[in-house]
Amino acid sequence: MTLPTPLAVAFFTALIFIIMAVVSPLLASRQASLIRIAFFFSVVACIMGLYAGFSVVLSGQAETLTLPIGLPDLPFYLRLDALSGFFFTITSLLGLFVSVYSFGYVKGLLDRRPVTSFVVFYNLFMAGMLLVLMADDAYFFMISWELMTVSSFFLVCFEDESLEARRAAFIYLLIAHVGAMTILLAFGILAGFAAGFESFRGFTFEAMRTASIPRSWASIAFVLAFFGFAAKAGVIPMHVWLPEAHPAAPSNVSALMSGVMLKVAIYGIVRLAFDIFPITAWWWGGLVLCLGLVSAVMGILYALMQVDLKRLLAYSSVENVGIIMISLGLAMLFKFHNLNLLAALALTASLYHCLNHALFKGLLFMGAGAILHSTHERNMERMGGLIHRMPQTALVFLAGCLAVSALPPFNGFVSEWLAFQAFLQSSVLPGQVLKLLSPLGAALLALAAAMSARCFVKVYGVVFLGRWRGQGQCQAQETGLAMRAGMWLAAGACLALGVFPTLVIGWMDTVTNELTGAGLKASAQAYGWLWLTPVSAARASYSGPLVFAVIAVVILAAYLVFHSRKGVVRRSAVWDCGYPGLTNRMQYNSTSFAMPLRRIFGSLLIIKETVRPCDVTRPAAFQERFTYEVKVLDRVWYIFYKPLTQAVFWIARHATRLQNGRIQIYLMYSLITLIVLLVFS
Amino acid sequence: MRIVYSLIIEAAQIAVVLAVAPAFVGWVRMLKCRAQGRASAGILQPYRDLRRLFYKDVVLAGNASWIFRSAPYVAFGATVLAGAIIPVISTDLPLGLTADVIALVAVFAIARFFTALAGMDIGTAFGGMGSSREMMVASLAEPAMLMSVFTISLVAGSTTLSEMVRVITSGQFVFRPSMALALMAFVLIGIAETGRIPVDNPATHLELTMIHEAMVLEYSGRHLALIEWAGMIKLFLFASLGVALFVPWGIGGPHEVFMVPVAVVSLAIKLGIVGVCLVLVETRLAKMRIFQVPEFLGVAFILATLGMLSFFMLE
Numbered sequence: 001m002t003l004p005t006p007l008a009v010a011f012f013t014a015l016i017f018i019i020m021a022v023v024s025p026l027l028a029s030r031q032a033s034l035i036r037i038a039f040f041f042s043v044v045a046c047i048m049g050l051y052a053g054f055s056v057v058l059s060g061q062a063e064t065l066t067l068p069i070g071l072p073d074l075p076f077y078l079r080l081d082a083l084s085g086f087f088f089t090i091t092s093l094l095g096l097f098v099s100v101y102s103f104g105y106v107k108g109l110l111d112r113r114p115v116t117s118f119v120v121f122y123n124l125f126m127a128g129m130l131l132v133l134m135a136d137d138a139y140f141f142m143i144s145w146e147l148m149t150v151s152s153f154f155l156v157c158f159e160d161e162s163l164e165a166r167r168a169a170f171i172y173l174l175i176a177h178v179g180a181m182t183i184l185l186a187f188g189i190l191a192g193f194a195a196g197f198e199s200f201r202g203f204t205f206e207a208m209r210t211a212s213i214p215r216s217w218a219s220i221a222f223v224l225a226f227f228g229f230a231a232k233a234g235v236i237p238m239h240v241w242l243p244e245a246h247p248a249a250p251s252n253v254s255a256l257m258s259g260v261m262l263k264v265a266i267y268g269i270v271r272l273a274f275d276i277f278p279i280t281a282w283w284w285g286g287l288v289l290c291l292g293l294v295s296a297v298m299g300i301l302y303a304l305m306q307v308d309l310k311r312l313l314a315y316s317s318v319e320n321v322g323i324i325m326i327s328l329g330l331a332m333l334f335k336f337h338n339l340n341l342l343a344a345l346a347l348t349a350s351l352y353h354c355l356n357h358a359l360f361k362g363l364l365f366m367g368a369g370a371i372l373h374s375t376h377e378r379n380m381e382r383m384g385g386l387i388h389r390m391p392q393t394a395l396v397f398l399a400g401c402l403a404v405s406a407l408p409p410f411n412g413f414v415s416e417w418l419a420f421q422a423f424l425q426s427s428v429l430p431g432q433v434l435k436l437l438s439p440l441g442a443a444l445l446a447l448a449a450a451m452s453a454r455c456f457v458k459v460y461g462v463v464f465l466g467r468w469r470g471q472g473q474c475q476a477q478e479t480g481l482a483m484r485a486g487m488w489l490a491a492g493a494c495l496a497l498g499v500f501p502t503l504v505i506g507w508m509d510t511v512t513n514e515l516t517g518a519g520l521k522a523s524a525q526a527y528g529w530l531w532l533t534p535v536s537a538a539r540a541s542y543s544g545p546l547v548f549a550v551i552a553v554v555i556l557a558a559y560l561v562f563h564s565r566k567g568v569v570r571r572s573a574v575w576d577c578g579y580p581g582l583t584n585r586m587q588y589n590s591t592s593f594a595m596p597l598r599r600i601f602g603s604l605l606i607i608k609e610t611v612r613p614c615d616v617t618r619p620a621a622f623q624e625r626f627t628y629e630v631k632v633l634d635r636v637w638y639i640f641y642k643p644l645t646q647a648v649f650w651i652a653r654h655a656t657r658l659q660n661g662r663i664q665i666y667l668m669y670s671l672i673t674l675i676v677l678l679v680f681s
Numbered sequence: 682m683r684i685v686y687s688l689i690i691e692a693a694q695i696a697v698v699l700a701v702a703p704a705f706v707g708w709v710r711m712l713k714c715r716a717q718g719r720a721s722a723g724i725l726q727p728y729r730d731l732r733r734l735f736y737k738d739v740v741l742a743g744n745a746s747w748i749f750r751s752a753p754y755v756a757f758g759a760t761v762l763a764g765a766i767i768p769v770i771s772t773d774l775p776l777g778l779t780a781d782v783i784a785l786v787a788v789f790a791i792a793r794f795f796t797a798l799a800g801m802d803i804g805t806a807f808g809g810m811g812s813s814r815e816m817m818v819a820s821l822a823e824p825a826m827l828m829s830v831f832t833i834s835l836v837a838g839s840t841t842l843s844e845m846v847r848v849i850t851s852g853q854f855v856f857r858p859s860m861a862l863a864l865m866a867f868v869l870i871g872i873a874e875t876g877r878i879p880v881d882n883p884a885t886h887l888e889l890t891m892i893h894e895a896m897v898l899e900y901s902g903r904h905l906a907l908i909e910w911a912g913m914i915k916l917f918l919f920a921s922l923g924v925a926l927f928v929p930w931g932i933g934g935p936h937e938v939f940m941v942p943v944a945v946v947s948l949a950i951k952l953g954i955v956g957v958c959l960v961l962v963e964t965r966l967a968k969m970r971i972f973q974v975p976e977f978l979g980v981a982f983i984l985a986t987l988g989m990l991s992f993f994m995l996e
Contacts (some may be wrong), residue, residue: 384804387746398748407791408784420783420827424834427993439989442831443982446824453790453823454816461801461812467744531778540840546779547788550765554758562903568738574805575742575899588801588809596817600975 007063007080010052010088010134016045017127021120028116035106038119042099042126049092049130056085060510064136077204079136082510083275087133087267090355093493094259094362095126101366101486102252104479108373109158109250118158118250124151125256129264137204138187142180149176149232152261155253156245168244175241179231183268186225189217190277208276215280222284225272232265235325236295237636239318243302246314247378251369254310258317259362263354266324273328274347274515279336286437289329293441295322296448298636301604304455304597305632307590308378309368312459313361316404319448320357324350326445327419331516333429334422340518342425345534347512348505348520349418355504356411356497360403363490367397370483371463374476380590382470383463389476392484394464399491401460403498405453409548411497414532416449421540451597458593467584499544502532591630598632606633686936687775691765694774697945698764702917703727703910705952712960727913731906739902742803752799753900753907756792760911760918763788769921770944771933772843781840782830785922786823789874792911793819800896811895814971818880818892821978822873825866828985832863833926835992846929859996862988864927869981871923873974875916878963880974883912892971920955921948 004012020041027034056063062081070076080088102122109115128148135141153176157169187203194211195202202208213221231238246254269288273279299318306312327350334343370393371386372378387394403410423445426438468474478484497504502525509521524534533541576582598607607630614625658669707724714721741749765776766785780788793815800812834840836857837848873880881892891898897908925932931947933940969977 385744387748388744402791402794405790405794406787407794408780408787413784413787417783417787420831421840424831424840427835432994435993436990439828439831439986439993442989443824443828443986446827447820447982450790450820450823453794454820457794457797457801457812457816461798461809465746465748465798465802466804466809537778538839538841538844540781540783541778542781542784543779546776547762547784550762550776550779551755551758551791554761555754558754558757558907562735562907565736567902570738570740571743571745572740573743574803576805582805584804586806587804588806588813593809593813596813596972596975597820599972600817600821 006052006056013049021123046096053088077136104482165248168248172241179228183228189221229268247310255365259358285332292325343516344512344518346422353415363400387464396491401456734906749802752795759792773935825982832988859992866985
């Protein structure tokens with residue numbers, strides 16, 4: 001008996017999702033069984049996808065397949081190589097956890113409305129993402145890309161009774177389509193040079209790889225495609241849809257969008273820059289690096305200012321995409337200068353962070369969903385003390401916070417550590433601009449990493465610790481088994497990826513080998529699975545298992561020693577400085593926790609603070625109560641988008657003059673057009 | 682035989698870190714009393730403090746969660762791990778390869794992360810204020826610290842501490858502008874990270890001046906003992922890290938048995954001098970306002986970045 005090839009398994013994975021999308025409406029009358037059946041098949045498909053992705057990365061063998069469907073003479077080309085296999089693994093892995101979680105979560109949505117449309121678009125969304133990764137021609141790529149975009153649009157506006165969700169979905173669709181258009185233009189340029197503009201033969205990636213493209217056109221194509229993918233990935237300044245769409249979408253969709261869909265966009269950049277055409281100018285890498293740095297720092301600054309938990313997580317995704325872009329930009333710079341081993345190092349950092357971010361952000365969004373599910377609250381100012389009510393969610397959410405804050409032994413640390421290692425090697429890059437850029441880049445990356453720890457101390461402290469800040473008694477309950485299981489799996493994966501990085505890097509070796517011609521496996525595993533030595537042991541080393549073990553041993557020893565004397569543990573009231581009557585409103589909250597940073601980095605943000613006296617009859621000096629309001633607005637919106645929308649409206653207003661409602665004028669337009677066409681044809 | 686020797690050295694170093702850290706704090710306090718014309722309680726007072734706290738009962742706030750109870754242990758564990766990594770008396774540390782200097786910064790961050798969470802756990806304004814301020818200081822000090830150590834690791838061509846010490850001690854002493862800038866930055870960061878004047882005052886219990894103390898205000902008994910001890914070790918380790926990075930001469934290399942006593946003596950001398958400098962800074966300067974701290978750390982950050990830049994541009 002022979003096992004089916006990974007590509008066949010991958011194809012069937014996507015097929016299961018499509019079939020489920022088609023079949024789901026038939027089960028619409030029985031919602032509970034619809035959820036059970038749909039997500040059961042989703043779990044099965046994800047396990048199949050995991051197998052396909054994992055095995056193709058392990059073997060490094062690319063496979064191709066041509067499907068004779070689609071338009072005549074335009075078949076679909078499918079290909080699964082190490083790079084797409086890697087992203088396939090990410091998608092299936094997080095898809096698996098989120099599908100398990102969805103058993104419980106989607107049942108909660110059922111209280112408000114039927115979920116048939118949700119299930120349909122969820123399946124289409126998964127299928128779209130997987131097909132993008134398998135596509136080997138521009139035509140199929142764009143179809144899958146649109147499938148992914150449009151189905152996620154319907155998921156974002158699932159709760160379409162709220163104006164907020166509709167608005168968010170509209171902004172998302174708009175930006176996604178501007179992006180898709182530039183990607184299409186880039187493919188057009190590439191296909192044109194591959195086989196001439198009259199022929200259809202150039203649309204396969206295979207033809208594009210062999211095309212000879214003039215440098216200037218290559219640069220134009222790269223910039224167009226980069227902006228298209230960056231708009232989807234949420235790189236500043238194209239990030240504005242993210243903080244709107246994530247809070248509006250159901251939490252399992254947010255987890256998938258943030259965890260996987262952003263990575264699919266990054267896959268597009270990697271595929272283009274490392275595979276389809278050679279990097280022909282150093283500034284490509286510089287551009288990616290600079291936008292990554294801006295995204296990382298501004299993303300986390302905005303995240304710190306948020307009071308809406310899911311909005312905060314969305315901005316944190318902007319930061320993490322920035323970190324991925326930083327390493328990617330470095331990898332492109334190294335590749336351009338033919339420093340293949342260093343390019344492999346930076347690329348490994350970038351891809352590893354893709355994997356890590358998918359898992360921990362998926363976990364955090366699932367956690368946010370669990371909180372939303374049991375408190376019906378997204379505003380952190382009305383949470384607190386949930387660790388007592390939801391102990392397991394609190395524990396796994398802590399794992400997510402530690403991972404996103406890049407603390408060992410969790411996974412976020414490993415990829416940031418690799419990124420720093422890549423930065424420290426960048427002194428070999430020639431050119432004064434790059435020599436200036438790399439220290440500044442390392443500085444900003446360090447700043448972003450440190451701020452991220454601060455941000456997630458805030459999140460955890462305000463949401464889970466302290467006392468309940470909301471109205472009345474806290475009614476929150478621990479979430480159901482399925483939701484907890486999804487989160488536990490993700491948390492376990494975060495820890496495993498942090499403790500055994502050497503094995504993961506050995507597994508990923510084929511990806512960097514395929515793209516840069518060099519791999520880290522030999523040097524990274526030179527000292528066995530225990531030590532991660534990306535370049536050489538003298539250069540740098542890290543041992544996740546030992547960090548974990550030593551801290552655990554010391555904690556155990558300290559516990560045993562300090563508990564040798566059976567002390568009494570007494571519970572008493574909180575010390576109130578001698579002023580009785582502490583209320584829960586007197587705790588530090590999200591806004592006050594972020595206050596020092598508002599003050600330090602205030603000039604980078606738009607902050608609107610208002611203090612209004614409650615009692616207008618009294619003079620201002622004798623007020624007892626005040627209303628304090630602070631709003632932090634995204635400056636990018638006012639710099640880029642406000643002028644743009646105003647310009648569009650201005651043009652629209654002036655264009656309406658053409659339409660004055662008189663048929664004679666319209667006939668004259670036709671006549672003029674006809675004459676012009678006749679003259680110039 | 683080799684590995685046994687290494688393990689003995691590792692154990693000896695951890696013992697030194699655990700045992701000597703309170704003495705170093707005692708030394709600083711004693712000098713400070715002298716400098717301010719007060720009678721001192723002697724160099725051994727921190728040991729007595731720890732012992733007293735260890736024997737006291739624990740009083741927990743009513744709504745303290747397991748985070749509050751486990752944070753002292755995690756902070757202590759992370760700090761001891763840092764003590765096993767930094768070459769204090771010898772570079773021949775089996776655990777030295779566990780974490781390089783980047784991971785070391787992150788290990789200190791683990792301790793801080795949990796202490797800050799513990800500060801938020803009780804739900805008083807004090808704890809939250811302490812956590813918020815501590816994380817503010819940390820989020821600015823940590824990148825500066827990374828930049829400072831990066832400069833040295835660029836010079837040494839490695840981020841592993843033992844290797845950095847080896848490279849710097851093996852060659853001729855060369856004055857490098859990048860190292861000088863990194864040293865200046867490191868001193869400023871060290872003061873901020875260990876909560877000394879002018880950034881924070883370890884001796885105060887006035888709410889408006891506290892950062893670290895506000896965060897751990899609710900602790901008592903053995904929990905407080907662990908936190909205090911971890912704090913002492915952290916001060917000791919920052920001093921030793923500075924010594925190891927900038928004046929590493931005297932630290933024993935691999936298999937140099939005879940160097941161990943020399944290393945201990947030279948460490949004592951160097952730390953004695955560091956203590957004097959620290960006391961001079963603490964008695965000469967007043968504590969600054971909290972919102973001047975970002976400027977202070979901004980200077981450190983820029984100095985460290987300039988150090989790295991000068992390495993990239995000049996060397």
